[in-house]
Amino acid sequence: xxxxxxxxxxxxxxxxxxxxxxxxxxxxxxxxxxxxxxxxxxxxxxxxxxxxxxxxxxxxxxxxxxxxxxxxxxxxxxxxxxxxxxxxxxxxxxxxxxxxxxxxxxxxxxxxxxxxxxxxxxxxxxxxxxxxxxxxxxxxxxxxxxxxxxxxxxxxxxxxxxxxxxxxxxxxxxxxxxxxxxxxxxxxxxxxxxxxxxxxxxxxxxxxxxxxxxxxxxxxxxxxxxxxxxxxxxxxxxxxxxxxxxxxxxxxxxxxxxxxxxxxxxxxxxxxxxxxxxxxxxxxxxxxxxxxxxxxxxxxxxxxxxxxxxxxxxxxxx
Amino acid sequence: xxxxxxxxxxxxxxxxxxxxxxxxxxxxxxxxxxxxxxxxxxxxxxxxxxxxxxxxxxxxxxxxxxxxxxxxxxxxxxxxxxxxxxxxxxxxxxxxxxxxxxxxxxxxxxxxxxxxxxxxxxxxxxxxxxxxxxxxxxxxxxxxxxxxxxxxxxxxxxxxxxxxxxxxxxxxxxxxxxxxxxxxxxxxxxxxxxxxxxxxxxxxxxxxxxxxxxxxxxxxxxxxxxxxxxxxxxxxxxxxxxxxxxxxxxxxxxxxxxxxxxxxxxxxxxxxxxxxxxxxxxxxxxxxxxxxxxx
Numbered sequence: 001x002x003x004x005x006x007x008x009x010x011x012x013x014x015x016x017x018x019x020x021x022x023x024x025x026x027x028x029x030x031x032x033x034x035x036x037x038x039x040x041x042x043x044x045x046x047x048x049x050x051x052x053x054x055x056x057x058x059x060x061x062x063x064x065x066x067x068x069x070x071x072x073x074x075x076x077x078x079x080x081x082x083x084x085x086x087x088x089x090x091x092x093x094x095x096x097x098x099x100x101x102x103x104x105x106x107x108x109x110x111x112x113x114x115x116x117x118x119x120x121x122x123x124x125x126x127x128x129x130x131x132x133x134x135x136x137x138x139x140x141x142x143x144x145x146x147x148x149x150x151x152x153x154x155x156x157x158x159x160x161x162x163x164x165x166x167x168x169x170x171x172x173x174x175x176x177x178x179x180x181x182x183x184x185x186x187x188x189x190x191x192x193x194x195x196x197x198x199x200x201x202x203x204x205x206x207x208x209x210x211x212x213x214x215x216x217x218x219x220x221x222x223x224x225x226x227x228x229x230x231x232x233x234x235x236x237x238x239x240x241x242x243x244x245x246x247x248x249x250x251x252x253x254x255x256x257x258x259x260x261x262x263x264x265x266x267x268x269x270x271x272x273x274x275x276x277x278x279x280x281x282x283x284x285x286x287x288x289x290x291x292x293x294x295x296x297x298x299x300x301x302x303x304x305x306x307x308x309x310x311x312x313x314x315x316x317x318x
Numbered sequence: 319x320x321x322x323x324x325x326x327x328x329x330x331x332x333x334x335x336x337x338x339x340x341x342x343x344x345x346x347x348x349x350x351x352x353x354x355x356x357x358x359x360x361x362x363x364x365x366x367x368x369x370x371x372x373x374x375x376x377x378x379x380x381x382x383x384x385x386x387x388x389x390x391x392x393x394x395x396x397x398x399x400x401x402x403x404x405x406x407x408x409x410x411x412x413x414x415x416x417x418x419x420x421x422x423x424x425x426x427x428x429x430x431x432x433x434x435x436x437x438x439x440x441x442x443x444x445x446x447x448x449x450x451x452x453x454x455x456x457x458x459x460x461x462x463x464x465x466x467x468x469x470x471x472x473x474x475x476x477x478x479x480x481x482x483x484x485x486x487x488x489x490x491x492x493x494x495x496x497x498x499x500x501x502x503x504x505x506x507x508x509x510x511x512x513x514x515x516x517x518x519x520x521x522x523x524x525x526x527x528x529x530x531x532x533x534x535x536x537x538x539x540x541x542x543x544x545x546x547x548x549x550x551x552x553x554x555x556x557x558x559x560x561x562x563x564x565x566x567x568x569x570x571x572x573x574x575x576x577x578x579x580x581x582x583x584x585x586x587x588x589x590x591x592x593x594x595x596x597x598x599x600x601x602x603x604x605x606x607x608x609x610x611x612x613x
Contacts, residue, residue, distance in 0.1 A: 012450075019451030030467050144592035146543045148550050149584045152566055156573050156580060255456020259547055273459065274551060277466040289463055293455050300454075 004308050013301045020293045021075070025068050028286050075290070081283035083276075090287035094269060100170050101268035104260070105253050107184060108192035113246065116196045117239075120203025124211065125230055135200055142197025147256050151190035151263040159186060168265040187264045191256050195249040202245045206238040240311050247303025251296040258292075341604070349600025355593040363409040372400035374407040375558040383576045393578040395569055401579060404560035405586045411549075411561040412590060415472060416542035419479035424534055426480070427487025428526075432518050434488065435495025446492065449485035457482045457540070458547050465553045475554050479544050483537045490533045494526045528605040535598035539591045546587055562587040 055061045062070070074080070080090035123132040145153075159167040165186055171179040210216065211234055219229045257270035265271075269288055276284035339350065362369050371390065378389075378398030386393040392401040430449070434442040452460065464478035498504055499522075507521045548554035549563030557564065562583050569579035 015447060016450050016454050019447060020454055023451055024463075027463055027467055140592070140595070141588075144539070144595050145588045146546060146591065148547060148563075149566060149587055152570060152573070152580055153584060155570075156577055160574050252456055255459045258456075258458050258462065259551065262551060274462065277462050278552065280466075285463070285466055289455075289459060292459055296456060297454050 005305060008301060008304050012304075013297060016297050017294060020297065021072055021290065022068065024286055024289050024293070025071060028282055029064065031282065080287040080290070083284045084281045085276075085279055085284070090283050093272065093284065094287055094291055097267060097269045097272045099172070099268075100266050101254075101257050101261070101270060103173070103180075104184060104187055104191060104257055104266065104268060105250065107188045108253055109195060109246065109250050111188050112192040112196035112199055116199035117203050117242070120200045120242075121207055121230065121235065123200070123204040124207035125226075127208070132204075135204070139197040139200045142193040142200075145193065147190050147194065148259045148263050150193055151186065151260055154186045154190060155263075168263075170264070170266040170268075187260050187266060190263070191253055191260045194256070195246070195253060198245050198249055199242060202242045203238065206241050207234055210234040210238045240307070243307055243310060244303060247300060247306070250303075251299045254292050254296055254299070346600045346603065348596050349603075352593040352596035352600070355589065356597060359409055359590055359593070360413060362406050363413050366406045366410050370400075370403035370406045372403040374399060374404045374560045383572060383579070385576070386578050386582075392582045393576070395565075395576075395579045396572055399558075399560075401565075401582055404565060405562065405583055408560045408562040408565060408583065409586065409590065411555055411559070412542045412545060412587070415475055415479070415545045416538055419476045419545075420483060420534060420537045420541045422476065422480040423483035423537070424487050424530065427484040428491050428523070428530060430484070431488040431491025431526075432495055432522060435492040436499055436514070436518055436522065442492075445488065449488045452481060453485040455482075457544050461544055461548055462551075462553060465548065470553050470556060472555075475545060475548055478548070479541045482544060483541060486537060487530065487533060490529050491526050494529065495522055498522050498525055532598065532602045532605055535594060535601050539594040539598065542587075542591060542594070562590075 052061070060067065078091050080094075082088065083090055083093055086093065119131065119135045119138075122129075123135040126132055155167050159165045164182070166183050169183060171183040173180045207230070211230075216229055216234055219233050220226075224232070254270075257268055258274055259270070260266070261268045261271040262274055269291060272284065273288035273292065275281075276288055339353075376399065378394070381389045381394045381398035382396055384390070384394045384398075386401075389398075390400040390402055392405070394400055395404070430445050434445040455463070460482050461475070461478035464481055465474050468474040468477065504517060504521050507517050512520070545554060546561065546563030546566075549561040550567045552564075552567065555561035555564045557568070565583040566580055566587075569576070569583070573580040
């Protein structure tokens with residue numbers, strides 16, 4: 001297990017992370033205009049001499065690979081520059097906005113698993129029954145309704161008519177659990193719908209596949225109840241592919257927060273990323289993009305780890 | 319379709335479209351209905367100037383926020399613009415931008431996948447690692463990054479969405495190419511002196527056409543959603559140009575008093591994506607029975 005982990009880390013995780021950092025770095029240099037103006041946000045009233053001095057003090061007059069190495073060094077030490085708009089360090093801006101995004105993503109994942117796995121199992125064990133039909137319909141709709149549309153429709157049909165749930169806004173956990181959860185119910189459903197749909201589909205087809213296997217016939221032959229066969233034997237194996245889907249999709253949820261936080265006016269990292277783009281606050285664009293993409297890769301690594309824990313065959317080198 | 323290898327041949331290989339329709343009607347009713355819905359949307363989008371009852375950007379202050387029936391079939395927005403006409407023109411943007419960007423990513427991704435799979439060695443390593451890196455960005459985030467560099471506008475949305483979907487095609491094409499490389503008929507072509515490009519485009523490409531086609535359909539719905547999302551966030555279509563995504567966000571402010579301004583564009587978007595998804599699934603079942611899913 002340890003070598004498996006180390007290999008994933010060295011072969012996949014680190015190169016991808018390095019690639020992301022190069023891509024984000026190069027992207028910022030591709031922005032039309034002077035790098036000094038872009039990164040420090042100074043106006044045209046600055047003289048060429050001052051500009052050169054600023055460029056020198058930030059190391060912007062050095063060759064690009066050197067600039068990249070310097071920038072990477074700073075970033076790894078948690079220094080991602082200063083926001084043009086607020087003058088605050090980018091890292092503290094992001095840290096400040098992290099809790100709502102993490103809570104939203106975690107709850108959305110939890111929500112979709114809690115709903116999707118039981119329905120997926122029931123769909124498979126009672127194939128073509130009423131739950132199966134409804135579940136499949138729900139999955140198809142979940143995959144086809146974009147999250148921002150679902151969010152807007154939920155506000156329109158639920159929050160507007162049923163004022164228990166706020167239409168927009170976020171109440172931090174420090175102001176009480178219920179107000180906090182209440183402000184997140186609709187965003188969590190909107191964000192988690194796609195994950196719910198794909199987990200439901202995957203659970204269903206995966207359980208169906210396991211149910212046809214011979215070892216289950218053995219389990220039945222020795223007199224186990226249907227419940228014990230499905231939950232004790234089939235489910236264990238059926239959930240392995242589901243883990244991959246959850247891992248990949250949770251990564252996408254991080255991207256989805258950009259939109260959902262906009263729809264529901266939640267002050268998280270996604271909204272920070274969006275605002276920084278519209279306000280051309282490039283150091284902040286750079287920081288938020290790095291953090292979200294890095295988290296995405298991290299989630300994928302975690303998925304690999306869990307996958308390796310659940311299915312010993314994957315750990316074996318070869 | 320005549321270029322498909324016998325193993326992955328469409329049932330409609332001989333007889334073309336009519337046979338395909340008959341096959342879908344017999345085996346996959348949902349696929350047939352989805353195809354019909356998509357066809358209606360496509361025709362409406364192409365013939366928008368003829369089909370749309372009103373000009374989508376002409377304002378009519380006297381008609382503002384009229385419910386469906388009172389002014390226009392689906393009502394009007396806050397500027398008195400006809401919702402139905404705006405939806406029809408919005409479909410043009412959805413399908414046009416979605417289609418253009420997916421075609422670009424298909425072309426580039428396929429080429430990269432062919433090179434990676436066939437040439438191997440360092441080109442493969444460089445190409446596939448680059449694809450991994452692009453793949454590591456959530457679609458909307460990557461699109462936002464691209465738009466923030468080259469600015470808003472249709473060209474940049476197309477570039478952004480094409481960037482998002484290129485790695486998928488590269489991955490889909492690389493695998494089969496890798497195994498086809500060692501199959502007899504490809505080796506025979508090489509032995510008979512065919513150039514690499516001839517081998518790739520005349521012998522390998524037709525045999526990876528089926529998965530490409532399926533991926534194209536599945537990516538199209540994704541691309542349409544990304545376009546709508548970008549327009550929703552104000553990074554896509556520029557007002558007054560109607561896009562389904564921007565209609566949703568523009569009219570959010572009025573949705574309590576005029577729900578139709580949000581509901582119908584949303585319905586159109588959902589239906590469009592649903593139709594393409596069902597059709598994509600049907601196509602996959604048709605071309606690759608191993609992956610058959612129950613809808």
